[in-house]
Amino acid sequence: MFVDKTKIYVKAGDGGHGAATFRREKYVAYGGPDGGDGGTGGSIIFRADPNINTLIDFRFKRKHKAENGVNGARKKCHGRRGENLVLNIPVGTIVREAQTGHLIADLSEEGQEEIIVKGGRGGRGNARFVNSVRQAPTIAERGEPGVEIEVLLELKLLADVGLVGFPNVGKSTFLSKVTKAEPKIGNYHFTTIHPNLGVAKAKDKSFVIADIPGLIEGAHEGAGLGLQFLRHIERTRMLLHVIDISGSENRDPYEDFTSINNELKMYNEKLAELPQVIVANKIDLLEDSTQVIEEFKAKINNQYEIFPLSAATKEGIEDLLNYLATKLETIPKVEIFKAEDFKVYKPEPEEEFxxxxxxxxxxxxxxxxxxxxxxxxxxxxxxxxxxxxxxxxxxxxxxxxxxxxxxxxxxxxxxxxxxxx
Known part of the structure; x- marks a missing residue:
């Protein structure tokens, strides 16, 4: 089961309590305070794990708590700090504060770790409160409570190339031919109901292709599987727009093309600005593909590179992959939020009381x-x-x-x- 958005509760460990004890030993007439400090509570840490591609584990376990710090003891023995709780999440997951929507972290690199909530400070023992006036304090602090918040986890796939297009135009077939991915393939709409990733190779270079479930008109408003997966296109460096040039389902390829581009723009104008290549698929179903392709080029005013191919027979695939490998060298990496921008979540400034x-x-x-x-x-x-x-x-x-x-x-x-x- 593919889950790409969920809300969970996380709580850092509370600090251990400081001890209020006094030195009591034989032949020591005036033993002073010797209470140790409590240990710091464990923090909640998120780690980007490349072996995980869904948030399903967090759908069934929504509460996560780190270990509390251990209380201090006599003879100035400090309590052990609580163990951090490390939660593995998919690479490309954004973490937001659920109530306000503030960005906390963007785990976009393999092995990246970010502290989401910090453990509470351990309370000070009475040995820390000795001064020239107070020689035998009985004061000892309790441990500071660990931070607790609800966070929203949102997975946005990281890919070099994103496949977009109407349902049943051959995106999954194309992905299966150019990568080792094994997407479900069928001759019906919405065969693909969750994104698939595959690695393609050309010119001694490799790049990641994401097959996004088919979009339809109204996708930006949630029609079909629209809103559920449009977010995954935001992380791609370029788009591969697959159309059924044969019109095998009695749809106009040009209308499909303009409709999908309009949906992308309505969802996020930046998506419409991404470099885009058109894949005119299913030429094997046409008697004269050259004429049809030329007519389509005229309609789009030759604004985009167009590659006629047949995903079923692999005709034209090699030329397309070589072009993509060359084109990607000129396109910058996707802009990712830097750790220093979000690592410490700071709520809005508030009055002292x-x-x-x-x-x-x-x-x-x-x-x-x-x-x-x-x-x-x-x-x-x-x-x-x-x-x-x-x-x-x-x-x-x-x-x-x-x-x-x-x-x-x-x-x-x-x-x-x-x-x-």
Whole structure:
């Protein structure tokens, strides 16, 4: 089963908690704090694997979570970091943030790896909070939660040449003759229901050809298999437009040609600008192919190179492959998003914190304060006092007073609620 688009949930591992312990050894009268830091949580990494050509594995398993970091221990022993979770995906897969559509990664090279979400930082142990005033702190941070998001995986095949045309014009037959690909071939529409890739060779050069399922009028609006596979043409360097020059299905080859080009343009104007070569297939069904070809050339004003051939008998195929090998040397590689453009996903800048009301409850939102709440151990008095100091220092207490908070009112941050004092 070919799957080229799916949505999954990924969560990096949480950081391990820091330890709040003290050195206790014989003959050591005043053992100081020796709590170690928690380990960093594992990250989620996507790897482009050339041996995978579908996203079907992610259709049945949609939730993926990396390992949490291990908690710190006494004697300043730091916790082990969580194992990264590496997910193998097909080469040519684009990763987007599902809610906003922001591009996260474009895995277009074999073996390419990108960190999609990073693991949470490990909490600091109490040995890290020693200073000249506080000699025996009991403060220890909890681990930072790992990042979690829903991502949209979208596969766009990478090929040098893309075969386009109406159903049943001979694209799959052509691909089977010039490569070792084994597409399904049949004398009915939509025999091909998913893209096929094959490697062709000519002039000691090799190039990849993609057979895209047949397009029909209205494909850019989703008719037939249109929207499902038009995206795969975006990655090709040039188009091989296959037409049935014999008109064996009582269709006009010129009308087919203009109709498909119009669909490409309506979907993405850049597709209409790609270099294009016309393959006039099924000449073996014509008594006088030369006259028909000349009439077709006149209709297109000789704007495109046209190669008469018969995919069934292989007539004309060698000349076409030699031309393609030469032509591809002059066409630049497909522009791919560079890693430095997207490797670290940064959401839109947000205010340090915001305050709103939910009935009678004052709700505080903000990345930094929410992280502080998640990493604070509220069962420890010193940790709570530290939280209160930071709470006042960054101005939340004053902001709440300006919003009208009074003694005893409830304030909520994440899932934690407390009475304002």
């Amino acid at each position: 915001t305050i709103s009301k939910d009935n009678e409850v004052f709700v505080v939102h903000g990345k930094n304060i929410e992280k502080l709440v998640a990493m604070t151990n509220f069962d420890n008095t010193d940790s709570v006092l530290r939280f209160q100091r930071i709470f006042r220092k960054i101005g939340i207490e004053d902001a709440l007073r300006q919003k009208g908070v009074k003694e005893g009112d409830t304030v909520r941050i994440l899932d934690m609620e407390f009475d304002f004092q």
